Amino acid sequence: MEGKDRRPATRSETEAVVSRDRPSMVVVVLDLSLHSWMRFVEQEADAPDADAVSAAQACALLIEQVLAQLVIFMNAVLAMHAENHVALVACNTRRAKTFLPASVAAAHEMFADDKMRSPGAVAELMIEGSTNADKLMELEDHAPRREVSSLMRQVQDGVTLALLEMLDTEREGAGLSGADASGGGRTTSKDPKMSAALSLALCLINRAVSTANTRARAVALLNTENVEHVGRLPGLLGGENGPGSVDVQAKGLHSNAVNARVLIVSPSDDMASQYVPFMNCMFSAQRMSVPVDCCVLRVKDAEDSKFFQQASYLTSGIYLRVLRFARNNTGCLLQCLMGYFLADGDARQSLRMPRQREVDFRATCFATRETINLGWTCSVCLSSFRDHCAACPTCGVKFKLSVAARRAMPPKAPALKTSPSPSSSIS
Amino acid sequence: MGSKEYAWEANFERSWDKIQEDPQTGRLSASEGIAQQLARKRRRDSLRETLRGKVRRGMMRFMVLALDFSRSMNLTDMRPSRAEVVVGAAQLFVREFYDQNPISQLIIIATRNGVATVLSPLGSNPVAHIKALSDSLAVGTFGEASLQNLLVQGLAILDALPLYASREILVVFGSIATCDPGDVHATIGELREKKITVSIVCVAGAEVYVLKSASHETGGKHFVPMNEEHLHLHMQMFLQPPQVRADTLAPSLIRMGFPVLRTITSDLPPKKCLNDLIERRVGYECPRCSAWLSDVPIECVLCGLTLLSSPHLARSYHHLFPVPRFTEKSVSGAAEADQQRACSACLRSLAAGGESVAAECPRCSEEFCIECDSFIHESLHNCPGCENGGIFMYE
Numbered sequence: 125m126e127g128k129d130r131r132p133a134t135r136s137e138t139e140a141v142v143s144r145d146r147p148s149m150v151v152v153v154l155d156l157s158l159h160s161w162m163r164f165v166e167q168e169a170d171a172p173d174a175d176a177v178s179a180a181q182a183c184a185l186l187i188e189q190v191l192a193q194l195v196i197f198m199n200a201v202l203a204m205h206a207e208n209h210v211a212l213v214a215c216n217t218r219r220a221k222t223f224l225p226a227s228v229a230a231a232h233e234m235f236a237d238d239k240m241r242s243p244g245a246v247a248e249l250m251i252e253g254s255t256n257a258d259k260l261m262e263l264e265d266h267a268p269r270r271e272v273s274s275l276m277r278q279v280q281d282g283v284t285l286a287l288l289e290m291l292d293t294e295r296e297g298a299g300l301s302g303a304d305a306s307g308g309g310r311t312t313s314k315d316p317k318m319s320a321a322l323s324l325a326l327c328l329i330n331r332a333v334s335t336a337n338t339r340a341r342a343v344a345l346l347n348t349e350n351v352e353h354v355g356r357l358p359g360l361l362g363g364e365n366g367p368g369s370v371d372v373q374a375k376g377l378h379s380n381a382v383n384a385r386v387l388i389v390s391p392s393d394d395m396a397s398q399y400v401p402f403m404n405c406m407f408s409a410q411r412m413s414v415p416v417d418c419c420v421l422r423v424k425d426a427e428d429s430k431f432f433q434q435a436s437y438l439t440s441g442i443y444l445r446v447l448r449f450a451r452n453n454t455g456c457l458l459q460c461l462m463g464y465f466l467a468d469g470d471a472r473q474s475l476r477m478p479r480q481r482e483v484d485f486r487a488t489c490f491a492t493r494e495t496i497n498l499g500w501t502c503s504v505c506l507s508s509f510r511d512h513c514a515a516c517p518t519c520g521v522k523f524k525l526s527v528a529a530r531r532a533m534p535p536k537a538p539a540l541k542t543s544p545s546p547s548s549s550i551s
Numbered sequence: 552m553g554s555k556e557y558a559w560e561a562n563f564e565r566s567w568d569k570i571q572e573d574p575q576t577g578r579l580s581a582s583e584g585i586a587q588q589l590a591r592k593r594r595r596d597s598l599r600e601t602l603r604g605k606v607r608r609g610m611m612r613f614m615v616l617a618l619d620f621s622r623s624m625n626l627t628d629m630r631p632s633r634a635e636v637v638v639g640a641a642q643l644f645v646r647e648f649y650d651q652n653p654i655s656q657l658i659i660i661a662t663r664n665g666v667a668t669v670l671s672p673l674g675s676n677p678v679a680h681i682k683a684l685s686d687s688l689a690v691g692t693f694g695e696a697s698l699q700n701l702l703v704q705g706l707a708i709l710d711a712l713p714l715y716a717s718r719e720i721l722v723v724f725g726s727i728a729t730c731d732p733g734d735v736h737a738t739i740g741e742l743r744e745k746k747i748t749v750s751i752v753c754v755a756g757a758e759v760y761v762l763k764s765a766s767h768e769t770g771g772k773h774f775v776p777m778n779e780e781h782l783h784l785h786m787q788m789f790l791q792p793p794q795v796r797a798d799t800l801a802p803s804l805i806r807m808g809f810p811v812l813r814t815i816t817s818d819l820p821p822k823k824c825l826n827d828l829i830e831r832r833v834g835y836e837c838p839r840c841s842a843w844l845s846d847v848p849i850e851c852v853l854c855g856l857t858l859l860s861s862p863h864l865a866r867s868y869h870h871l872f873p874v875p876r877f878t879e880k881s882v883s884g885a886a887e888a889d890q891q892r893a894c895s896a897c898l899r900s901l902a903a904g905g906e907s908v909a910a911e912c913p914r915c916s917e918e919f920c921i922e923c924d925s926f927i928h929e930s931l932h933n934c935p936g937c938e939n940g941g942i943f944m945y946e
Binding site: 219220222225227228230231232317319320323324326327328330331334398399400401403404405406407408411412434437438479480481482483484485486487488496497498499500501502503504505506508509512513516521522523524 | 610611650654715716800801802803804805806807808809810811812813814816838839847856859860861862864865866867868869871872893894896897898899900922923926927930931932933934935938939
């Protein structure tokens with residue numbers, strides 16, 4: 125404190141730190157399950173190349189075209205801001221994997237977080253003796269370094285690798301299930317591993333956000349020398365129970381130092397078997413204020429995706445079904461990507477974004493898998509059923525029947541006891 | 552609380568608690584902070600409880616939040632005053648409560664001047680509760696506190712509610728005496744008979760016998776927080792649905808409606824929401840009686856059907872299908888093989904800073920870093936490894 129000019133931060137100064145242009149991080153979750161992409165080819169089955177080999181080739185060509193457009197989009201994201209980042213998680217019916225950052229070293233380079241590991245990192249920085257200027261320099265040294273051209277090359281490589289590896293595993297899987305038909309009902313499920321891919325994406329975002337917040341907090345601390353004010357900066361708090369966080373949460377401000385979002389590109393149907401983990405991901409994203417954008421590709425006349433509609437609605441992301449997307453008209457995807465999904469969360473507030481007119485919040489009957497708008501819910505495990513039953517098929521508890529319930533019960537009670545859990549009753 | 556110009560206006564900061572001396576090198580480093588330690592312990596404990604056996608939780612809750620607004624809340628042992636700290640904690644609690652228990656309902660009552668009054672009626676709207684709390688604080692804190700009046704009021708409210716839900720009273724009490732019209736122990740006995748649990752957080756800084764016995768006899772919890780941070784922590788313990796004994800709840804099937812969110816196109820006139828009588832274009836339609844309502848969860852104003860959206864139910868499922876506790880393993884930076892190990896979720900190198908700890912999922916044997924471990928258990932509630940392997944939580 126000796127002789128240093130103590131400049132208490134004013135309100136406007138701290139606000140300037142918060143409202144400055146934030147970098148974005150976009151995690152693209154790409155669904156590469158072949159059978160869903162095949163639909164676009166099968167749609168034109170009356171065309172001359174209806175045999176299996178040429179259909180597979182046509183499908184590969186289609187995926188390639190889509191990926192080329194995705195690369196353009198990801199490069200555009202990188203070009204938007206000097207500190208923007210992109211990540212890619214791909215999934216198919218067998219597994220989900222992170223392809224960008226491609227390795228531990230690449231991830232380390234991307235986040236540059238060796239100084240920012242623990243929640244107490246900032247305090248540690250404060251304790252270590254050196255002048256503020258030195259510490260700021262040191263922080264600068266540990267800021268992510270990047271060269272856009274090399275990052276763009278990484279994007280291209282990551283996407284290519286994703287395509288090759290995912291197609292390989294899928295083919296392997298197809299071969300396996302062909303040879304061994306009894307290879308377990310679940311592994312041959314046609315659902316893409318979307319919940320796994322989303323979990324990976326959110327873990328990456330969690331790392332990026334916590335690193336960026338810690339760094340921003342340290343810089344703010346060093347610049348202002350006023351702990352009180354920095355403690356009240358929204359989102360820049362280390363501990364979850366710090367005195368400032370109460371203030372921030374009470375006001376409902378959740379602003380992170382990095383503007384992270386997820387973009388799902390998927391041609392698949394709803395993954396009924398993954399409802400619970402999928403929703404868990406969405407609630408987590410909602411809590412972190414990470415919008416989940418859904419770019420849904422569907423063949424003509426197919427239904428909208430209930431899951432993705434709910435996901436976008438819950439996290440205030442964008443749900444967009446690319447109209448007119450077909451095998452011979454893939455170009456409209458790029459238009460949508462650039463037009464709707466390039467704008468970050470801050471920019472979207474001043475743009476007119478597509479809004480969902482109708483969101484289907486209906487539940488699914490755990491026993492019959494039917495969509496219901498009026499049903500019975502078990503008070504113990506909260507699973508919902510279309511018909512009244514004497515005991516809960518999910519948790520096995522026996523119900524006390526009220527008069528109203530007995531009256532509503534169908535004359536012949538359906539034997540539901542055979543389906544033990546919600547997951548095994550489908551697939 | 553505006554900007555703080557003077558030291559005596561600021562919170563008293565125990566800066567020495569945040570530093571830890573390394574026993575070997577004598578180097579000072581920031582310690583984990585009591586809050587984080589306790590949060591970690593709490594997570595461990597609740598997980599252990601859930602995993603040990605089939606614990607049944609009262610997923611649907613009716614809770615009475617009873618606050619003390621008597622003279623004793625004017626004391627300034629918590630800054631700026633007990634009342635303001637408690638109201639701040641209560642507002643935070645209300646918000647989090649609806650986040651974690653979306654199909655539960657809360658009612659807020661308060662005692663001042665020897666009587667108990669309802670601040671904000673039973674409902675599912677956190678905004679109304681939070682506003683009512685601020686409004687009531689503005690009225691002031693005066694007179695005596697009455698525990699019995701609070702409990703009788705709570706009993707009257709909860710007694711009328713259905714038995715399938717867990718019925719709780721959470722009292723935040725600041726006085727060390729209670730001014731009662733009759734025998735408070737008789738009321739406690741009645742609560743016990745009705746199977747209503749009473750939990751008490753006593754912010755007076757001392758353990759009071761009657762408070763302790765009230766919570767003890769009804770099967771609730773009793774806490775005496777040391778400071779503001781501690782108070783927040785104790786309030787958080789009541790966010791998770793409580794464990795219930797099988798005999799207290801009568802399980803039943805509840806009739807529920809799941810309406811679709813609709814937008815009325817601009818060529819049609821907007822409809823009046825039956826709840827607040829404001830014309831709206833976006834809203835829900837009751838599947839039984841077609842009433843137009845602005846928001847769910849709500850009980851249909853016309854036919855009384857409970858209206859929900861399916862995400863409301865899904866939000867509670869993670870309590871029922873928790874991620875197993877990860878086992879901690881140490882990773883030394885020296886071994887060659889350890890250099891290659893990385894967190895399988897965020898790709899962080901596990902051996903980066905020399906000695907460190909990795910967490911392994913017992914189900915899928917994937918390794919995660921400590922940051923991802925806490926993120927997975929506290930926010931995500933999915934193990935990425937298990938999801939990838941096709942092992943689902945509910946098996």
